[in-house]
Amino acid sequence: xxxxxxxxxxxxxNAFRLDIPAFEVQQGEKLAVIGPSGSGKTTLLNLxxxxxxPNAGDVQVADTAVSTLSDAGxxxxxxxNIGFVFQDFELLDYLNVLDNILxxxxxxxxxxxxxxxxxxxxxLAGQMAIGDKLKRRTNDLSQGEKQRVAICRALLPRPRLLLxxxxxxxxDPRNKAHILDLLFDNVDSxxxxxxxxxxxxxxxPRFDRVVDFAEFQSGAxx
Amino acid sequence: MPDVxxxxxxxxxxxxxILAQLxxxxxxxxxxxxxxxxxxxxxxxxxxxxxxxxxxxxxxDVDPAFWMPDADTITAYQAADLILLNxxxxxxxxPKVSLPRSRLVDTSRGFKDAYIRQPAGVSHNHGPGGEHAHxxxxxxxxxxxxxxxxxxxxxxxxxxxxxxxxxxxxxxxLQVLQSELLALNERIAEIAGANPGRPLLASHPIYQYLAxxxxxxxxxVMWEPDVLPSERQWAELKGILSKHPAKWMLWEGTxxxxxxxxxxxLGLASNVLDPCANRPETGDxxxxxxxxxxxxxxxxx
Amino acid sequence: MxxxxxxxxxxxxxxxxxxxxxxxxVTLIAVLPLSLELLLDESERQLLAxxxxxxxxxxxxxxxxxxxxxSLYFGDTVPELISMAAVERVSETDLALPIPLSVxxxxxxxxxxxxxxxxxxxxxxRIAEGRNLGLLGDCVLGARAxxxxxxxxxxxxxxxxxxLFDLAGxxxxxxxxxxxxxxxxxxxxxAVFVDVKTAWVIQGLVHGHQDLxxxxxxxxxxxxxxxxxxxxxxxAQYTEISPENIDSFHFHGSAADYPITSVIAVPRDEKAAAxxxxxxxxxxxxxxxxxxxxxxxVIQDLLENIFRxxxxxxxxxxxxxxxxVLALTLVFALSLRLRQREMQTNFKLGxxxxxIARLLGAEIVIILTASALLTGLLLxxxxxxxxxxxxxxxxx
Numbered sequence: 001x002x003x004x005x006x007x008x009x010x011x012x013x014n015a016f017r018l019d020i021p022a023f024e025v026q027q028g029e030k031l032a033v034i035g036p037s038g039s040g041k042t043t044l045l046n047l048x049x050x051x052x053x054p055n056a057g058d059v060q061v062a063d064t065a066v067s068t069l070s071d072a073g074x075x076x077x078x079x080x081n082i083g084f085v086f087q088d089f090e091l092l093d094y095l096n097v098l099d100n101i102l103x104x105x106x107x108x109x110x111x112x113x114x115x116x117x118x119x120x121x122x123x124l125a126g127q128m129a130i131g132d133k134l135k136r137r138t139n140d141l142s143q144g145e146k147q148r149v150a151i152c153r154a155l156l157p158r159p160r161l162l163l164x165x166x167x168x169x170x171x172d173p174r175n176k177a178h179i180l181d182l183l184f185d186n187v188d189s190x191x192x193x194x195x196x197x198x199x200x201x202x203x204x205p206r207f208d209r210v211v212d213f214a215e216f217q218s219g220a221x222x
Numbered sequence: 223m224p225d226v227x228x229x230x231x232x233x234x235x236x237x238x239x240i241l242a243q244l245x246x247x248x249x250x251x252x253x254x255x256x257x258x259x260x261x262x263x264x265x266x267x268x269x270x271x272x273x274x275x276x277x278x279x280x281x282x283d284v285d286p287a288f289w290m291p292d293a294d295t296i297t298a299y300q301a302a303d304l305i306l307l308n309x310x311x312x313x314x315x316x317p318k319v320s321l322p323r324s325r326l327v328d329t330s331r332g333f334k335d336a337y338i339r340q341p342a343g344v345s346h347n348h349g350p351g352g353e354h355a356h357x358x359x360x361x362x363x364x365x366x367x368x369x370x371x372x373x374x375x376x377x378x379x380x381x382x383x384x385x386x387x388x389x390x391x392x393x394x395x396l397q398v399l400q401s402e403l404l405a406l407n408e409r410i411a412e413i414a415g416a417n418p419g420r421p422l423l424a425s426h427p428i429y430q431y432l433a434x435x436x437x438x439x440x441x442x443v444m445w446e447p448d449v450l451p452s453e454r455q456w457a458e459l460k461g462i463l464s465k466h467p468a469k470w471m472l473w474e475g476t477x478x479x480x481x482x483x484x485x486x487x488l489g490l491a492s493n494v495l496d497p498c499a500n501r502p503e504t505g506d507x508x509x510x511x512x513x514x515x516x517x518x519x520x521x522x523x
Numbered sequence: 524m525x526x527x528x529x530x531x532x533x534x535x536x537x538x539x540x541x542x543x544x545x546x547x548x549v550t551l552i553a554v555l556p557l558s559l560e561l562l563l564d565e566s567e568r569q570l571l572a573x574x575x576x577x578x579x580x581x582x583x584x585x586x587x588x589x590x591x592x593x594s595l596y597f598g599d600t601v602p603e604l605i606s607m608a609a610v611e612r613v614s615e616t617d618l619a620l621p622i623p624l625s626v627x628x629x630x631x632x633x634x635x636x637x638x639x640x641x642x643x644x645x646x647x648x649r650i651a652e653g654r655n656l657g658l659l660g661d662c663v664l665g666a667r668a669x670x671x672x673x674x675x676x677x678x679x680x681x682x683x684x685x686x687l688f689d690l691a692g693x694x695x696x697x698x699x700x701x702x703x704x705x706x707x708x709x710x711x712x713x714a715v716f717v718d719v720k721t722a723w724v725i726q727g728l729v730h731g732h733q734d735l736x737x738x739x740x741x742x743x744x745x746x747x748x749x750x751x752x753x754x755x756x757x758x759a760q761y762t763e764i765s766p767e768n769i770d771s772f773h774f775h776g777s778a779a780d781y782p783i784t785s786v787i788a789v790p791r792d793e794k795a796a797a798x799x800x801x802x803x804x805x806x807x808x809x810x811x812x813x814x815x816x817x818x819x820x821v822i823q824d825l826l827e828n829i830f831r832x833x834x835x836x837x838x839x840x841x842x843x844x845x846x847x848v849l850a851l852t853l854v855f856a857l858s859l860r861l862r863q864r865e866m867q868t869n870f871k872l873g874x875x876x877x878x879i880a881r882l883l884g885a886e887i888v889i890i891l892t893a894s895a896l897l898t899g900l901l902l903x904x905x906x907x908x909x910x911x912x913x914x915x916x917x918x919x
Binding site for chain 3: 049051071072075076078079084086090092093094095099103104105106107108110113153
Binding site: 297 | 614621641655720769770774778
């Protein structure tokens, strides 16, 4: 699913530097990325999703050389193929739960919002046990409920690749496990690939593989 | 036959109705003219003819100068096309009501410089600011028939302004009236001229213009024809007679027999000079003035 | 576009306080100058309408504006007085109908206008209740004066003394309400009309009292001599004119000397108006104590001055409006900064910068549309109620 070769990236005017000689994730794999803060884990997710482009090397996702696409091309690819779950949920407080879930369909022309999508959103919300809260404001929800809304938003377009950046970081232990269960169930049921950045070591055994970003800094990971 | 009669009746009724409508329309076209005294009403009737409906609503038994109309009558005056005023502060009610100035006709305005001003019987003032007399203008202007003719002319001018199309007719009527007034004027002048300076007495101070115009040597007292004077008034009369040896007392109306008798005892005969301010029981203004002239003939024999 | 409007609508309604504030600001900037324009136009129309239906005014030399405002709108400033001789002067020319005005006194806050019946005919005033002026002491109320005072025909109205401590002895006159006029949407609605002679009664120039010939109380008579009775100040004057005492009312001195504030002269035609105006342009300007003016010209001059002020006002509004727009722009820019995270999220979710701009633009469109609708509504109300608004705000 993901293939990175000879990647080099740095932010202008910043000493940070990420160099990945090689990195691969298989289709359907559930990969956890760990590492110290500032090691470039979120940067990796941004490179894979096409939000930023590398200074050197190439990034291929689902046989598409994302790093060589134009801005519009990367955006289009991201919308159609990648779902993002953020640590801070990044929900919009002026939209209710349903509108938050449907939000990607309203802000891009690549996705078409119709009755089928609305029905699927309701179904997905039901699966996430927030089906009765569709009209509620997100500020009225618990942390766990908010993250489930974010997951529904990410999964609704049926992405081939799901990127989760510290998706359980702000949750209590009970919710962490539950959210992970939901992520894994949906990824499995759609045959999607999961690339999750996490600090929760107790969750690592549940992943297929764990990559430590410290290896990239030492040059040993593959 | 009955059908023909029936039709004829209907036609007659229809004709009558049409005529009535025409007359009503004509009546609606007629000017509404109100006067404050009878002489002006008479002049207006003579000059306007059927051009105007002339009204003088004061009751027959009041002196129009001191009459106060009621609210409805005031409203009627206000609605008139022309309101004929005598001028010379005649109608005491005029300053106390609201009338449209645009429709007022001051008939003696043309000779206002010739008004006779006189001290009032009792004047009053409020404090040391100075004496003020009120009502000190003699107002029986029409008794000088040359002035009456001028008042008639003022009426004619006002009518002409309202009905310019009838100018010739108005002028014609005015000339006839004026010739009659001036003829009478000359006759009285001739009568009085027979014995100029003859001392005369008047029962009421209302003959000022008559006296001036015809050169009468006239002194007045303040008596009413049907009221017996008080002893003080008789004493006042005697005092006047001592300096003004008149042989005739001229009354504004038929005097009480007792007054006549007592005056006779003082060597005074009585005769009537009707100022004709109100509508006479019989006759009209000119016939009354003509009677006055006849009475003056007696006085000046 | 629909989706952008939907998202923008949600944002605007969620932040309703901020949105309402923005709408209010934008509406105010739009409504103020436009309303002012509408109301000033209406003011001009009303002022001019009354002035243009009044051909000529004669009054004492002095401020033409004071004379006009007092004569047309019964303004508070009383011009220098003239006398009834001014009425005679116009009448004798036979060029115009003179209508006297005495606009000096008040009755319970409403201007007492002394005039004659010709004024009612000339202004086309119609009696709605009761009757017109009849006897001395009658008054006829303008529609609004009657409504605000709660008076009807048959009621009484006391005139107000000119000064609080009126030691000169001008007693309030108890006037009879004879009638109430139909509304005219002019200054006449707020007036208390009396015959000019009644105004003189209020002033004390015409009065009634006991017949001094019948007075027996020695404290009422200062002196009796030679047919003259001098009364003391104790002699009470009637403060109400009734059918019982009206005969006692009398003038002291010549009525021609009695004061008025102005004369409305209604000329026969334009030629007569020109000739009449010429009569007041004396070779010896110092000897001429009166002026004759065309109210339309005076009001036009006044309006031109007002418009000069209006230009300044317009400039001020433009500056304030610009400052407000700048402030709103700053507020918007600051709010964008606060929404940086939201825009980043949208970007990460696949929203293009153009779409982000469209989302923000849609919010502005919603705000501006709401403001436009509110502005339209307010302007429609101002247009509909412009007459009474002008009367309430500018022309009392």
